[in-house]
Amino acid sequence: MENDYGPGRFLLELEDDGNVVQYPKGRQNPDSTYYKSGTNRASYDVLVFNSSGPLYLMNSMNQLRKNILSKEVDSPELYHLRATLDSDGIFQQYFIWKNRGRKKWNAFSRFPSDIGPCEVPGACGVNGYCVVDQDRKAKCQCPRKCSFVNHSYQFGGCKPDFITGCIDYKRSEYTIIELDNLNWPNGDYELLEIDEGEWIKACMEDCFCDAAIYGDNQCWKKNDAID
Helix, strand or coil: CCCCCCCCCCCEECCCCCCEEEEECCCCCCCCCCCCCCEEEEEEEEEEECCCCEEECCCCCCHHHHHEEEECCCCCCHHEEEEECCCCCEEEEEEEECCCCCCCCEEEEEEECCCCCCCCCCCCCCCEEEEEECCCCCEECCCCCCCEEECCCCHHCCEEEECCCCCCHHHHHHCCCCCCCCCCCCCEEEEEEECCHHHHHHHHHHCCCCEEECCCCCCEEECCCCC
16 A cells, blocks of 8 residues: 555565566465566676666676666656555556655556556455456455455455354355456365356365355365465
C-alpha cells in the first residue's frame, strides 16, 4: 500500500551472473521469477539509478551499459526522484516538484511493463486473490468466509474464519463456494482427471482439500495456504 513502508514481499536482485530479476520473497526459483533482464551473459556488476531517472547496468570499469529503464525527466534539478518496488510487485519510478506547494508523487516509468496489475505471482499473499480496480491498479480480496490477516494491509493475505483440517471433519458442516475466472497456480497436492459434475464431490470427501481449481476435465486439489 502507498503509506506502508515495511520491508515488502518482493525482491529486485542483481544476480552474480549479471542478470536482473524480480520474484516474490521465499521463491528464489525460475518458475516464480516474473522479470528477467536477459543480461546473464555480460559482465555487469552494478545497477545504477541515475539522478535523471534512467536505470541501467554497468561493469566495474564503467565500460558497458545496458538500459533497464531509459525514460528520464527533463530538467532533473527541478525534481525529486524515487524508485520503489510497490506492493503489487511492480518496480515503479516517481517524481515530485521541489518548489511547488502541492506535494504529489507522479509515476513516470515502470517495469515489467508488459504484465498487468494482477499478473505478478503471489501479489495478494496466501489465500487472497487479485482484481483490477477502476484506476487499473491491483486490489486484493478474500474469498467468502475468509478475512484479511491485517485489515490495514490488503496485500498481506487472508485467513479462513472457520476450522480447517481433518480432526472431527464432517462433510455436512462444510460447503463449496464457487468463484469464476480465478486461479491459484501454486499449492497443488493432487491432480484428478474428472468430469465437471464430480469435482465438488471429490473435494468435499477429502478433508485435506481446502480449495480446488477445475478446468478442462482436470481438478487440482489444494491444501492449506494457497497463492
